[in-house]
Amino acid sequence: MTSTHLSPPLQIPGRDGYSIHVNDFSLWYGDFQALFNVNIDIKQGLITAMIGPSGCGKTTMLRSMNRINERYGNVKTTGSITILGKNILDEDVSVATLRKSVGMVFQRPNPLPISIFDNVLFGLKSHTPSGYYSRRELQDLVEQSLTEVGLWSEVKDQLKRKATELTLEQQQKLCIGRLMPLKPEIILMDEPCSALDAAGIERIEALIGGMRGKFTIVMVTHNMAQARRASDECIFMLMGEIIEHSPTMDLFMNPVHEKTAMYIEGRYG
Amino acid sequence: MHSQAQNPFGPTPYERKKERASLIAKVVTFVMSMALVIPMLLIIGLIFVKGWSVISVDYLWENPRGGGIAGGIWGPLIGTFFLTLTCLVIVAPVGVLAGIYLNEYAPDNRATRAIMIAVTSLAGVPSIVHALFGLGAFVVAMHMGKSLLAAACTLAVMTLPVIITSTREALAAVPRNFREACWNLGASKWQTIRTIVLPNSISGILTGVILVVSRAAGETAPIMLTGAAAYLPLPENMPDKLMPYYLGDQFLALAMHLNVIARDVPNMPTEMKFGSALVLLCLILLINSLAIIIRVQLRRRKRW
Numbered sequence: 001m002t003s004t005h006l007s008p009p010l011q012i013p014g015r016d017g018y019s020i021h022v023n024d025f026s027l028w029y030g031d032f033q034a035l036f037n038v039n040i041d042i043k044q045g046l047i048t049a050m051i052g053p054s055g056c057g058k059t060t061m062l063r064s065m066n067r068i069n070e071r072y073g074n075v076k077t078t079g080s081i082t083i084l085g086k087n088i089l090d091e092d093v094s095v096a097t098l099r100k101s102v103g104m105v106f107q108r109p110n111p112l113p114i115s116i117f118d119n120v121l122f123g124l125k126s127h128t129p130s131g132y133y134s135r136r137e138l139q140d141l142v143e144q145s146l147t148e149v150g151l152w153s154e155v156k157d158q159l160k161r162k163a164t165e166l167t168l169e170q171q172q173k174l175c176i177g178r179l180m181p182l183k184p185e186i187i188l189m190d191e192p193c194s195a196l197d198a199a200g201i202e203r204i205e206a207l208i209g210g211m212r213g214k215f216t217i218v219m220v221t222h223n224m225a226q227a228r229r230a231s232d233e234c235i236f237m238l239m240g241e242i243i244e245h246s247p248t249m250d251l252f253m254n255p256v257h258e259k260t261a262m263y264i265e266g267r268y269g
Numbered sequence: 270m271h272s273q274a275q276n277p278f279g280p281t282p283y284e285r286k287k288e289r290a291s292l293i294a295k296v297v298t299f300v301m302s303m304a305l306v307i308p309m310l311l312i313i314g315l316i317f318v319k320g321w322s323v324i325s326v327d328y329l330w331e332n333p334r335g336g337g338i339a340g341g342i343w344g345p346l347i348g349t350f351f352l353t354l355t356c357l358v359i360v361a362p363v364g365v366l367a368g369i370y371l372n373e374y375a376p377d378n379r380a381t382r383a384i385m386i387a388v389t390s391l392a393g394v395p396s397i398v399h400a401l402f403g404l405g406a407f408v409v410a411m412h413m414g415k416s417l418l419a420a421a422c423t424l425a426v427m428t429l430p431v432i433i434t435s436t437r438e439a440l441a442a443v444p445r446n447f448r449e450a451c452w453n454l455g456a457s458k459w460q461t462i463r464t465i466v467l468p469n470s471i472s473g474i475l476t477g478v479i480l481v482v483s484r485a486a487g488e489t490a491p492i493m494l495t496g497a498a499a500y501l502p503l504p505e506n507m508p509d510k511l512m513p514y515y516l517g518d519q520f521l522a523l524a525m526h527l528n529v530i531a532r533d534v535p536n537m538p539t540e541m542k543f544g545s546a547l548v549l550l551c552l553i554l555l556i557n558s559l560a561i562i563i564r565v566q567l568r569r570r571k572r573w
Contacts, residue, residue: 083277083278084277084278085275085277086275086276086277086278088278090276092276092279093276093278093279094278094279094280094281094284096280096284096287097277097278097279097280097281097284098278101277101278126287127281127283127284128283129283129286
C-alpha cells in the first residue's frame with residue numbers, strides 16, 4: 001500500500017462534485033457543546049480522513065452524518081447537513097432511507113449473530129417486503145457483495161456459518177460488504193482498523209482504497225500514518241472546530257495552521 | 270416543504286408500512302404492560318376502599334380477641350416484624366457471604382457450576398415444600414418445636430437461594446478493571462473485596478436482601494407448619510405487649526392471621542378482613558420503599 005496519488009473527483013451528471021455539505025453545524029450533548037459552527041464540503045468519490053486528538057468531535061461529526069447520534073436522546077443541533085441536495089436534519093427525512101444511502105462501519109466489527117449469508121442481506125431485507133427478490137437474485141447479491149470486499153473466496157463454502165465466528169478482519173470486511181446490497185452513496189467509517197493487527201490493517205486499507213470512486217468514504221482515524229497513506233483529503237479538528245481541510249499531502253507537507261503542524265509533528269494529542 | 274421528488278430520503282411506501290408495524294408493536298406491548306399494572310392497581314384500590322374504615326390507632330394497637338373476630342391487629346403485626354427480623358439476621362450474613370465466595374473466590378469449574386445450578390433450582394421450589402422441610406428439620410429433628418425460631422429458619426432456607434443469586438449479580442456488576450487496578454497495586458483478594466468491591470455493590474446487595482425478606486414477610490405456608498398459631502391469647506400488660514414472643518414460642522403473624530380470619534372464623538366482618546390485608550400490604554410496601562431509599566441514596570454516591 002504505497003499508492004497515495006490523488007484521483008480526481010468523479011464528475012457525475014446532476015451533482016456538483018460534492019457528496020456532503022455541512023453548514024454552520026453545531027451540536028450539544030445536554031449542556032456540553034461538542035461541535036462549533038462546522039463547515040465542511042466533502043468531495044464525491046474520494047476518501048476523506050478526519051483526524052484530531054481524542055474528544056475533538058470527529059466521531060460526533062461522523063455520527064451526525066447519518067443521524068445515529070439521535071439515539072442518545074439529549075442531543076441538540078443547529079445548522080444543516082446536506083446530502084444529495086437535501087438537508088438530512090429536516091422533519092420529512094426518514095432515517096431508515098437516509099441510512100440506506102449513508103452506511104456506517106464501526107470501530108469494533110459488529111456482525112449480527114446470524115449467518116454470513118443473512119448478514120449480507122439483512123439491510124436489504126429491512127428495506128423490502130419479504131419475497132421481493134428471488135432466491136437466485138439474493139444468492140447473486142451475496143456473491144457480488146462478498147466479492148467486492150474480497151471475502152467471497154474465503155467463505156463461499158460456509159455461508160451458513162455464524163458471522164461472529166469469523167476472524168476480526170473477516171468480520172470487518174463483512175461489515176463493509178453488507179452495505180453493498182443497499183448501494184450506498186456514502187460510507188462512514190469510525191476507526192475501521194483499530195481492532196485489527198498490522199496485516200489486517202493493510203488489507204482493509206487496500207480494500208478501502210479500491211472502493212475509491214465508487215463511494216464517498218469519510219473515515220475517522222486516530223492513526224495519522226493511516227490518514228496519510230489511505231486518504232485523499234484530510235480534515236483536522238480540534239476542540240469541536242475544523243482547523244484545516246485540504247488534500248492529504250498538502251495537509252501533511254505544508255500545513256497552513258500552526259496547530260495542525262504541531263499535531264502532525266506529534267507535539268500534542 | 271420539499272416535495273417527494275426533491276426529497277431523496279422521504280419514506281418509501283414499504284417504510285411507511287414498516288413504521289405502522291412498529292407502531293402496532295409499540296401499542297400491543299404497551300397494552301400488555303398495562304395488563305399487569307391495571308389489575309394490580311384495582312386490587313390495591315379495592316383493599317384500600319374496603320379496609321380503610323377499620324384502620325385506626327386502636328386497630329393497630331389492640332390485640333385480636335375472640336379468635337380474631339374482634340379487637341385489632343397488634344399481635345400479628347409485631348409477630349411478622351419479629352419473624353422477618355429473625356429471618357433477616359439468619360439469612361443475610363449466610364447468603365451474602367456465600368454470594369461473595371461464589372462470585373469472587375470460587376474457581377470456574379464443574380463443582381461451582383453444579384452449586385449454582387442447585388441454588389437456582391432451589392429458588393424455584395414451592396414454599397409448601399420448604400414448609401415440610403422446615404417441619405422435619407427444625408421443628409422435629411432439631412427439637413426447636415413449633416416456634417418463632419423454627420419458622421424464621423424455614424423462611425431463611427427458602428430465601429437463601431434468591432439472596433445468593435442477587436448478591437452474585439450485584440458483585441458481578443462491579444467493573445472488572447476496578448479489581449485489576451487493586452491487584453496491580455498489590456492488594457489481596459480480601460482487601461479488594463472489602464475496600465472496593467463491597468462498597469460499590471452494597472446498594473444492589475441490600476436491595477436484593479430487603480426485597481426477598483419482604484416477600485418472606487407475606488408467606489403463609491412455611492410458617493403455618495413451623496410455628497405460626499391460628500390464635501393465641503396475648504399479654505396486655507406493658508412491657509410484655511411490646512415483646513409478646515420469645516424465640517421458642519409460637520406466635521401470630523399477619524399472613525397467617527389473614528388466612529385464618531378470611532376462611533376459618535364464621536361471621537367475620539368483611540371490613541376487618543380487608544383491614545388486615547391493608548396492614549400487610551402497607552407493611553410490605555414500607556419495607557420495599559426502604560429498599561428503594563437505600564438504593565437511591567447509595568447510587569447517588571456512585572460515579573461510574
